[in-house]
Amino acid sequence: MKRILLVDGDPAALRLLQQELAVLREACDLSFVAGAAEALALLEQSTYDVVLTDIHLGGMGGLELLAEVKRRYPQVVRLAYSGCAHQDLVVRGLAVAHQVLPKPLSAELVWGTVSRACALRDQLGSAALLTLVSGLHRLPSLPSVYEELVTVARDDSSTIDQAARIIVKDAGLAAHLLHIVNSVFFNLRRTVVSPAHAVALLGLETVSALVLSASVHQTLQTAESDRATVASLQRHGLAVAQSARQFVSMEEVGRLALDQAFTAGLLHDLGRLVLETQMPAECRAVRQLMEGERLTDVEAERVVLHATHAQVGGYVLALWGLGAAVVEAVVFHHEPRSAHRREFSVLTAVHVADGCAQAERSGMESGKVDHEYLAEIGFADRFAQWKAAV
Ligand SMILES: [Fe+2]
Ligand SMILES: [Fe+2]
CATH class of the missing domain: 3.40.50.2300 (Response regulator)
Known part of the structure; x- marks a missing residue:
């Protein structure tokens, strides 16, 4: 009680x-x-x-x-x-x-x-999670460039050029950002040539989230052998971010939720990125268990690591002070019913977007979307429209 x-x-x-x-x-x-x-x-x-x-x-x-x-x-x-x-x-x-x-x-x-x-x-706060994260070499810290961008975003008098100047201080990061913005995901009709151009086209909130994701992926990829995994996780994050934001806009639940869904989508598998780059042997054991015993990823993680990538990701985002809506969506993206939220939320959008992205990869009808959860919150009939919009 x-x-x-x-x-x-x-x-x-x-x-x-x-x-x-x-x-x-x-x-x-x-x-x-x-x-x-x-x-x-x-x-x-x-x-x-x-x-x-x-x-x-x-x-x-x-x-x-x-x-x-x-x-x-x-x-x-x-x-x-x-x-x-x-x-x-x-x-x-x-x-x-x-x-x-x-x-x-x-x-x-x-x-x-x-x-x-x-x-x-x-x-x-689970003891198993704290043991797991204390065993990691290092947890990524919140990139200072993101903090600077958030400060600029909060100030009504700030300009696009101010934001752009913060981004170009790190030339590698600026190049990475332009690479993402010009990728197929944004489907922009013209080439984005500068961070200022990116902010003008996509808005400062979206660009700040992209900078955060790019910076974290860059920092965590220290070994050359991680390159393919990190790139694939970043692509997956972008796909989920785009779809999650699309679902939120279809349900018309407000501007703030659009940005939260994009950020949570981009970073929903941050825990996997942390674990893959810092505990590669344990992650191989997780994959073997998934194949051998036909377990889901979180089930196999609980056996090998006693905690899940969703918990690790949520833990890092909570440490960084990202809002409860984003942290909740990340922590519960595989098990939305455990969040005790009985209405459409950022979590719903990220859960379904992730399921759709997995379905596309595996050729399954709806991946691991929890249809009982959608029925419980009264949104089962919206799934077909969301899926068609991906
Ligand atoms: Fe995940
Ligand atoms: Fe995912």
Whole structure:
């Protein structure tokens, strides 16, 4: 049973919240307190899975409370909620909270968010995964060029030339980017000749994601023998990114989800790239097991490595601070039902795009698409249209 600690400084709001969430008493153990000091005292006495706090608390504010929880109890899922969804506040909130929820809180919203956040924490915090990643020589760090591009993207007054200047500082990376943009995937009618041209045509978000992917693939390919594997994983990532974004645009779920689907698609097999380049012998054993025992890739990985490439990829992306939607899509791209999300999401798009890409390679009808999952979220009838659009 999940243990949730709720913090709200307004006594009337706290009472309302107790009434609204009473239906969850069967599924989780709820404690309600009126301030940060009481919350910290309770956390010292017993273990909680989730702390959910109003951002606007008297005394120590909600974000300060979550920062303290992050420092003292890093395994606890931290959620905040706010009546005013001011952009600055949400961005500040996301530095310490896993998610910021809008007011008023409904039992459905709280339960959905808590289940998903705990599923992700359980995947990324498993002892087997931590043993696996601590055995790797090195984890790729977030490329500084990507961080610089994200800073430029957030500034409304920045120009295309500013972004282009950041990219051309690394000539090899700029060449790699142009190579990808001019590949068949983008189907552009004219040749893209410069990073500035690429940004003007594709938008800064898409180019930033491509730069991130190109840089990580370049960094991880240290041995000549890795060249073919790295190139094939990069091609596969591009194909999945394009299709995932296409599916999101067909479902019209917003501009942000388009960029998230593209980024998650590009990097969904980042864990495989990490494992193939750093644990080649174990990866050969995984392939042998898949062939010998007719296991899927994640099943064979669990036998050999005790964790999966999806977990490794999600772990790295979470370390880099990429948003929950992207991390969730990567962690659950082979097992979408485990994410506890019951609507169309970036995860759905990446899962189906990956299945379609595998189907194309293997000549199967729909690869490893989980049709029961699509039926559960009410999108089974959309599969044929998505597949036709690939
Ligand atoms: Fe995968
Ligand atoms: Fe894949």
